[in-house]
Amino acid sequence: MNLPTFMLCTNEGSDIGRAGTMGTTPVLDAKETVMNSKGAGSLCCYCGGPVMVATCAVELRFCFIPVSHKVKTKFYCIICSTRFVPA
């Protein structure tokens, strides 16, 4: 996997996280499990902290029934927790 040298800064959270905070009824539940994380070799453009790349398993449950399971890669600063998307 080639790691991107440049990162675009974004304050955008994950869609799943946003859906979870918007609803008041806890029927839809997203669970993220970090499977693997390592340094992305980039620096945060806000605080200059190291950016980590994490492989996460995301499980979406509706009324405790798993409806979606996928693996995604996330980039984030370990100092200020800013999320990044590869340029």
Ligand SMILES: [Zn+2]
């Ligand atoms: Zn940062």
